[in-house]
Amino acid sequence: MEVGSLHFHCRPIPWSPELRRRTKPTLRRFLFFFRASSSSSNSRADYKGPKPRRDWVADLVSNNDDAVRSLPIYVGGASLLAVLLNRTVSGIAPVADASSSQSRADLLALGLAVTNILTGLVWLSIRPKPISVVSPEGVECQRIYSHLPDSVSSELLWVWESLSDVTCCRTLIVVYDSHCILQIGFAAKSSIGDGEPVAVDAVKLMQGSLYQNVIKSGAQSYLANLSLYPGKSELPFLPSNTQAVILQPLGEKGVAIIGGDTIRGFTTSDQAWITLIGEKLDATIAKHVKDLTLSAQE
């Protein structure tokens, strides 16, 4: 049976199945309420399981990111001062020896305070740098090759919706078999003067070095900061201030060009998703490619 055989041929899950026991206990255990929610009296059973509790600590920390980052410094510094104050107020000479138990306790508290201060400094130093979004200059367009079957065009539109919703993608162009079958999103305004979006010259693109390299290597190419690449001239249909571009080969015959509005805007997770989506797109289009060449001859 076909489905059964897949189980044996393909074992794509890449992690190694070594077992590691979890040793650290979680500090907060969120309780789950196993109360049956009152189900309405329709024929299908309503969801009866537990509802997730709002994680207020996570929300608090994410919303006050800067304050939480410097919190350990304040806590450590305040405790340091408190320990020293305690020592002077109690009339003990500020000598750092471990002879009396008081001194030992002081030293331990000082050590903890220093740890906190260092942690706060580390957190401040690894604060991520926010990168601003650059609005693409151009006109919106939506061009789909007219002779595509419904399944292919709906798949292409789904890809565009997913990419534009989830990532910083603002332009999507799919070129397959010397035709541009999709140009959607922002495009550069044509200089001829009528303000129409620039069309994609698929043949010229396929002769360019960007396309050739991507097809030859068969791997995704991520141009994280497009302004640094001379190959930018091969993509005149993208808005001129496109910040990042991903070129995803679709099999051997096509490429998907994804333009984003932020430098280094595509994360590694995005890249992985785009790679696998590209393969699916290739499989879908390849099944219908005879329709493409036939209709082109019309």
Add this chain to the structure above:
Amino acid sequence: MSNLLCSNPLIQFKMKIIPAQFPAKKSTMKPASISSRLQNSQTPSNQQLNLSVLRFTLGIPGLDESYLPRWIGYGFASLLILNHFVGSDSATTTPAQLRTEAIGLSLAAFSVLIPYLGKFLKGASATDKATIPEGTEQIFVMSQNILDTKKEDLAWATYILLRNTNTIAVLISVQGALCARGYWNIPEEASRKNLLEWFERQIERIGLKNLKDTLYFPQNSDSVLWELLPKGTRSLLVQPVLQVPKPGANQMEGIEGFVLLASSMGYAYGDRDKAWIGALANKFGG
């Protein structure tokens, strides 16, 4: 169809994704020397945060330095208590010492809390990898009485979810078709033929088919959430698949099904992951 899916394992070798970490440790003779490690981690967020970070580590492989404050907190707290009882007689403890110990213990409690707070800061990367719990077996079952294109879609969707997120088990139920893949705890009495029926029964019992909102349980305690899930599930995400209302028609959003993802690590699904999973669910909803 087998062409599509069997070529996928090869992609592991062809893909040249920019690696997330460039370990550049300077190894010296002393194992505990401080060395520097360049970490290029990219964080998911609406504002496209990105960072290249220089972090100091002790150079010991497998040691997670972000948990160091917790261990120091436990260690110093125990030393403080030891000092209180053993270091001197109880009769001679001064109020000053008690104050210092109070400050020390509260500091230790705060230090223990620090890794937990650090997990929610922007830029925190999950360093654990999903581990496979014991007693589970890898399965891949799918309803048979559906179109081939549907089968391909389901197989591809389960593959991509297992591959790209920290998921160990995935279950998709949409428009009457069911597909389960990954590491599940199968009870003894369910043979391979009855597996689909067993899943159906469990789903009916919980009532997942009528789910309207996304459920996300990021941190499961040791109590078993549902019998359906593999033991050792720490995070659970259930994404309903809603029917896209046709433009112009006056119909409510129907529920087509759901996508269930289980992971063996806590807080496994960040915002970006959830966005992608939602986009994938839309594929089945149209």
